[in-house]
Amino acid sequence: MVDKKIGMTLTRHIYEGEREHPDATGELTGILNQIALASKIVSREVSKAGLAQILGFTGRENVQGENVRKLDVFANDVFVAAFNHLGHFCIMLSEEVPEPIEIPERYSGGQYAICFDPLDGSSNIDANVSVGSIFGIYHKISPGQGGTKEDLLQPGRALAAAGYVVYGSSTMLVMSAGHGVHGFTLDPSVGEFLESHHNIRIPERGTIYSANEGNYPYWSEAVRGYISYVKQPDSASGRPYSSRYIGSMVADVHRTLLYGGIFMYPADTKNLAKPHGKLRLLYECAPMAYLIEQAGGAASTGTGPVLDVVPTEIHQRVPFFAGSRENVEELESFIARYDDARTGKAVGSSNE
Ligand code: AHM
Ligand code: MG
Numbered sequence: 001m002v003d004k005k006i007g008m009t010l011t012r013h014i015y016e017g018e019r020e021h022p023d024a025t026g027e028l029t030g031i032l033n034q035i036a037l038a039s040k041i042v043s044r045e046v047s048k049a050g051l052a053q054i055l056g057f058t059g060r061e062n063v064q065g066e067n068v069r070k071l072d073v074f075a076n077d078v079f080v081a082a083f084n085h086l087g088h089f090c091i092m093l094s095e096e097v098p099e100p101i102e103i104p105e106r107y108s109g110g111q112y113a114i115c116f117d118p119l120d121g122s123s124n125i126d127a128n129v130s131v132g133s134i135f136g137i138y139h140k141i142s143p144g145q146g147g148t149k150e151d152l153l154q155p156g157r158a159l160a161a162a163g164y165v166v167y168g169s170s171t172m173l174v175m176s177a178g179h180g181v182h183g184f185t186l187d188p189s190v191g192e193f194l195e196s197h198h199n200i201r202i203p204e205r206g207t208i209y210s211a212n213e214g215n216y217p218y219w220s221e222a223v224r225g226y227i228s229y230v231k232q233p234d235s236a237s238g239r240p241y242s243s244r245y246i247g248s249m250v251a252d253v254h255r256t257l258l259y260g261g262i263f264m265y266p267a268d269t270k271n272l273a274k275p276h277g278k279l280r281l282l283y284e285c286a287p288m289a290y291l292i293e294q295a296g297g298a299a300s301t302g303t304g305p306v307l308d309v310v311p312t313e314i315h316q317r318v319p320f321f322a323g324s325r326e327n328v329e330e331l332e333s334f335i336a337r338y339d340d341a342r343t344g345k346a347v348g349s350s351n352e
Pocket of ligand 2 (some may be wrong): 095117120284
């Protein structure tokens, strides 16, 4: 007998989700299907990057004498082509493009805006390390036909859906449309994403910390204090924690979602032009924060939920601390304590 779970494709999952909501228009189904299609194409190219000689080069010719593009540029082109004639979007934002991407007028009547990072962590590709795509989908809020920056500059709390695709030892799409987080693994033999992880829940507390510790000297005293704390032996809380850092956000967040712990990219003083860390709010941090919260975890800038940050610029960066709820709260308590010490307030005093 065929197990009915075998038939739970991404498409069916989304369709069934929409069926439970009679007011749903089916647009989100169309969008997620298109994301799945684009990510299958990107996955195919990522997996044969070395063979196709498209890694690390741009504007060069491959063995067939065709022009080749860097893989992140290729991925951007694939996602843009998948979205801009769909009719479901009014505007798009990509990490690869400085300004919002307008939709051709004929197709610009869609009721959604999308922010995406087509290929995050692409500096890892030459070493065959996992990379990923990230997306966040918002309802259109601007009046009239077409979209404006207003549709993109929304807090993560307003996300209608978000997800990522990790191109790792297998390709996996993890998404939420506000009803839990679900993971789908690409079965290349049938070309379908099949549900492999239903309702992912992040552990309440984990014993892995994940950060680029080379930046330690440039972090705030509070973050340095927290990192010293996680290394101090304490059997009750499982310290010292293990350190794991891939340097590819999608892979690091994916592991954190499944195993628990804390992933972070704090602000640092190394580059004064980047006082808010490295990661971008709209297409890196907010979608990941949405997934982590949907899975029962927490995502913070250090002083409050990432999802509550109201963006003022499309390529804005924020400090990012995400993972198991207890770990993130612990990190926040370090920041509050150091802030209190700086401002002369007694540790543990209230914030009123
Ligand atoms: P990118 O968008 O240019 O790929 O940069 C983002 C990546 C993330 O995937 C990762 O978390 C981070 O940069 C790693 O940065 P670092 O090398 O400073 O540790
Ligand atoms: Mg990126």
